[in-house]
Amino acid sequence: MNFRKHSYNIxxxxxxxxxxxxxxxVLKAKKGYYFCDMDKASKKxxxxxxxxxxxxxxxxxxxxxxxHKEIDREFLPSIxxxxxxxxxxxxxxNLSSLAQLKDTRPDKKSVTSHRKMVGKIIxxxxxxxxxxxxxxxxxxxxxxxxxxQRVVELCQALSLRIGEFxxxxxxxxxxxxxxxxxxxxxxDKKEGLRLSEDRPEDTGTENHQD
Amino acid sequence: MRGNSLSNFAEEVDKIxxxxxxxxxxxxxxxxxxxxxxxxxxxAIYDHAFHFIGGAQKYGLTMTSLLQxxxxxxxxxxxxVSHQNFYExxxxxxxxxxxxxxxxxxxxxxxxxxxDPACITKELENPFHLVSKESGNYDFFINNSMNEMxxxxxxxxxxxxxxxxxxxxxxxxxxxxxSVVYNSKFTAEWxxxxxxxxxxxxxxxxxxxxxxxEDLKKKKYILSVARFEIEGTKRQxxxxxxFIKLSQHYQxxxxxxxxxxxxxxxxxxxxLSELDDLIKTNSFRNIELKVNIPKEELKNLYQQSSLFxxxxxxxxxxxxxxxxxxxxxxEAMQNKVVPIVFDGGGLREIVDHGQNGFCVQNSxxxxxxxxxxxxxPDILRKMSQKACEKAGNFxxxxxxxxxxxxxxxxxxxxxxKQ
Numbered sequence: 001m002n003f004r005k006h007s008y009n010i011x012x013x014x015x016x017x018x019x020x021x022x023x024x025x026v027l028k029a030k031k032g033y034y035f036c037d038m039d040k041a042s043k044k045x046x047x048x049x050x051x052x053x054x055x056x057x058x059x060x061x062x063x064x065x066x067x068h069k070e071i072d073r074e075f076l077p078s079i080x081x082x083x084x085x086x087x088x089x090x091x092x093x094n095l096s097s098l099a100q101l102k103d104t105r106p107d108k109k110s111v112t113s114h115r116k117m118v119g120k121i122i123x124x125x126x127x128x129x130x131x132x133x134x135x136x137x138x139x140x141x142x143x144x145x146x147x148x149q150r151v152v153e154l155c156q157a158l159s160l161r162i163g164e165f166x167x168x169x170x171x172x173x174x175x176x177x178x179x180x181x182x183x184x185x186x187x188d189k190k191e192g193l194r195l196s197e198d199r200p201e202d203t204g205t206e207n208h209q210d
Numbered sequence: 211m212r213g214n215s216l217s218n219f220a221e222e223v224d225k226i227x228x229x230x231x232x233x234x235x236x237x238x239x240x241x242x243x244x245x246x247x248x249x250x251x252x253x254a255i256y257d258h259a260f261h262f263i264g265g266a267q268k269y270g271l272t273m274t275s276l277l278q279x280x281x282x283x284x285x286x287x288x289x290x291v292s293h294q295n296f297y298e299x300x301x302x303x304x305x306x307x308x309x310x311x312x313x314x315x316x317x318x319x320x321x322x323x324x325x326d327p328a329c330i331t332k333e334l335e336n337p338f339h340l341v342s343k344e345s346g347n348y349d350f351f352i353n354n355s356m357n358e359m360x361x362x363x364x365x366x367x368x369x370x371x372x373x374x375x376x377x378x379x380x381x382x383x384x385x386x387x388x389s390v391v392y393n394s395k396f397t398a399e400w401x402x403x404x405x406x407x408x409x410x411x412x413x414x415x416x417x418x419x420x421x422x423x424e425d426l427k428k429k430k431y432i433l434s435v436a437r438f439e440i441e442g443t444k445r446q447x448x449x450x451x452x453f454i455k456l457s458q459h460y461q462x463x464x465x466x467x468x469x470x471x472x473x474x475x476x477x478x479x480x481x482l483s484e485l486d487d488l489i490k491t492n493s494f495r496n497i498e499l500k501v502n503i504p505k506e507e508l509k510n511l512y513q514q515s516s517l518f519x520x521x522x523x524x525x526x527x528x529x530x531x532x533x534x535x536x537x538x539x540x541e542a543m544q545n546k547v548v549p550i551v552f553d554g555g556g557l558r559e560i561v562d563h564g565q566n567g568f569c570v571q572n573s574x575x576x577x578x579x580x581x582x583x584x585x586x587p588d589i590l591r592k593m594s595q596k597a598c599e600k601a602g603n604f605x606x607x608x609x610x611x612x613x614x615x616x617x618x619x620x621x622x623x624x625x626x627k628q
Contacts, residue, residue, distance in 0.1 A: 083529060
């Protein structure tokens, strides 16, 4: 154990901390107390408490159970904060799920039962009523499905169009960039000519190719 | 009396276990042990990419090497890696810190060494909970990876954030750490925007290419040092095209200047082949690609170069594509190489426009300032001196000072006072 070179007073104390009082030999220094030894029995007892708790801890694999609290939360993304790249992913993901959700007719397979014995009968009856009712509900839902289909197609078309625009913009940006680079070179060459006219004896550091 | 006090303690631990969970009870015991100096504080540092060479990993391991005196440190990795690797990659002797490898079955099945946390959705079980559970065995836990899916169970936990790559989704625990350390103001800004809280401690990365008192013999080299990313986010292609343009229009540059494009790459990188083709097609002999070169050679190139180009972030569609800090730029500046960099990300904190380099918004500006420096050796010389002075702010010495004082404070707060 390393101690700073202070003047120490040695003494036996009880350490009063949040977990109780412990007997300890303490060196009192200017900047506080340094515990140089606890009695071995106390150390052993702490070790035993630790081992017991550790054994309990090892048995638990679930973090929620270990901490006695819910650790997972739901986060709703705000589309206004998304970057260009994130927006592209968001649009692609949502277009795909929209296409899957366009048919709003109830699925026969969605009727299930957790009961072992009577479950099959209950499911059979429910599915029968569902089939009977669907003759009426389909009249309403067919129009809704048509509408959904149109909305999905419209979104897809808009997305394609935006993609085309992006390509065109990117091409134009490239051209503008090229022009800007050329302007810099032309300006520099003009400045070079001006300087060489002002100082005809100056040969300059560069040779112009064009 | 002793029996009484210890039975009180045992009762208290049991009570904590019942009310706040077994982990809290265990944490109380750990804290007591350290407070009573029964043992040294134990610290674990984790990075899911420790088996790869990288700037972020260098940051975490340099931190580890500095904390060895105060803590018993365990390095936690998800794939096999050795002390020898750390020495070869970062010149750090961490032989006193045992390495614990926790394999993650989810990624083992995929048989991909790149453990990408982004592929974990809420429908899947969190594979990183194996690491979360391990974190509860130490007094201090440092998560050095850009992986906010590890739930910290230690008494004191520190998340080192090099950039918040993902928005809070399933398994988001970044705000559960005692402290969040950030590498640049740019990173802090994006933590606030994406994660909605303010990080706690700013520590710039350590950069140790500083030249002391050497009169460097500069050559007419323009240098670029960056990884050859497959997506081309470091913009080497754009820079090569610009140098070709300069060489086409200026005979002096074509004959006397060289553009050296240096970086690391995995084998079979298509982007690298594209760059190679671009150079060959234009048959320019004054452009050289240097891939995976040894550190000594890189040091020599830094010492010989005059200008440094870095356009990472140009035309980017996401802040993650911008340089979060820019260690290579600092390395160059420490060697008196004048930087011309993209005006964005962490680069703005390194380069003071017009003082010790230039920050550019577009390729035309890069050409303009390059020509200015090429034609004015006096300005170049003055700027190179100032660049070196500024880069001194990011030295390993400063990093050490900041890390030690930060952890000293955490340790003082951790120890239970009488």
